[in-house]
Amino acid sequence: MTYWQIFLVVAIVAFVLEMFTPAMFFLSIAVAALITAIAALWYTDIHGLIITCSVLSVLILLVIRPMMKKFMHEMPKSVDFNSEYIGKIVKVTEEITNTGGAIAVYGERWDARLANPDAEPIPAGAEVKIVRNESIVLYVEKV
Numbered sequence: 001m002t003y004w005q006i007f008l009v010v011a012i013v014a015f016v017l018e019m020f021t022p023a024m025f026f027l028s029i030a031v032a033a034l035i036t037a038i039a040a041l042w043y044t045d046i047h048g049l050i051i052t053c054s055v056l057s058v059l060i061l062l063v064i065r066p067m068m069k070k071f072m073h074e075m076p077k078s079v080d081f082n083s084e085y086i087g088k089i090v091k092v093t094e095e096i097t098n099t100g101g102a103i104a105v106y107g108e109r110w111d112a113r114l115a116n117p118d119a120e121p122i123p124a125g126a127e128v129k130i131v132r133n134e135s136i137v138l139y140v141e142k143v
Contacts, residue, residue, distance in 0.1 A: 002040070003037075003040040003044060003046060003049055004037045004038070004040035004041050005037075006037075006040075007033045007034070007036045007037035007040055007049065007053065008033070008034070008037040010029070010030075010033040010037075010053075011029075011030045011031075011033035011034040011037060012030075014026045014027070014029040014030035014033060015027075015030045018030060024064075024065045024068050024069065025061065025065075027060075027065075028057050028058075028060035028061040028064065028065060029057050031056070031060055031064075032052075032053050032054075032056035032057040032060055033053055033057075035052075035053075035056055036049055036052050036053040036056065039052060085105060085130050085133065085138065086130055086131065086132065086133070087129065087130065087131075088105065088129070088130050089127055089128070089129050089143055090103045090104060090105050090127070090128060090129075090130065090140075091103065091104055091125065091126070091127060091128075092112070092122050092123065092124050092125060092126045092127075092128055092140075093109060093124060094124055095121055095122065095123050095124055096112050096113065096114055096121060096122040096128070096140060097113070097114060097121045098113060098114050098117050099113070100113070101113065101114075101121075101122070103128060103130075103138060103140065105130075105138070110136070110137075110138050111136060111137045111138070112128070112137070112138045112139070112140050113137055113138075113139050113140075114139070114140070114141070115131045115132065115139040115140055115141045116141060119141065119142070122140070122142050126142060126143075127142075127143045128140035128141060128142055128143060129141055129142075129143050
C-alpha cells in the first residue's frame with residue numbers, strides 16, 4: 001500500500017466515525033488525512049506526511065470546529081409541529097377510528113386517530129381538525 005492509500009483509508013475511517021459521533025472531532029482528522037493523501041501523491045517522506053496530517057488536524061479542529069458549532073447553533077430549529085399542523089382542517093383519506101386511519105396534510109399521508117375515544121369513526125372524505133400529535137400520529141376531531 002502506498003502512503004496516499006493509507007491516508008485515504010484513514011480519512012474514510014474518520015468520516016465513518018464522525019457519522020456515529022457527530023462532534024466534529026473526527027471530521028478534522030478526516031479532512032486532514034484527505035489533504036495529506038493528496039499531498040502524498042507528490043511527497044513521499046512518511047515523517048513529513050504524518051507531521052502534515054497532525055498539524056492540519058489540530059488547525060482544522062481549532063479553527064473550523066468553533067465556526068461549525070456556531071453555525072449549527074445559529075441554524076433555525078425545525079418547524080414547531082404545533083404551529084404548523086395543530087388547528088388545521090384536512091381531509092380524511094382512510095376511515096379514522098381509535099386504532100387507525102389516515103389524513104392528507106399538504107399532500108402527504110399521515111396516520112390519524114380519534115382525539116376523543118368515545119367519538120364515532122370518521123369516514124373517508126370528511127373534514128377534520130387536527131387537535132394534537134403524539135410522535136407521528138395526529139389526533140383529530142370532526143368539524
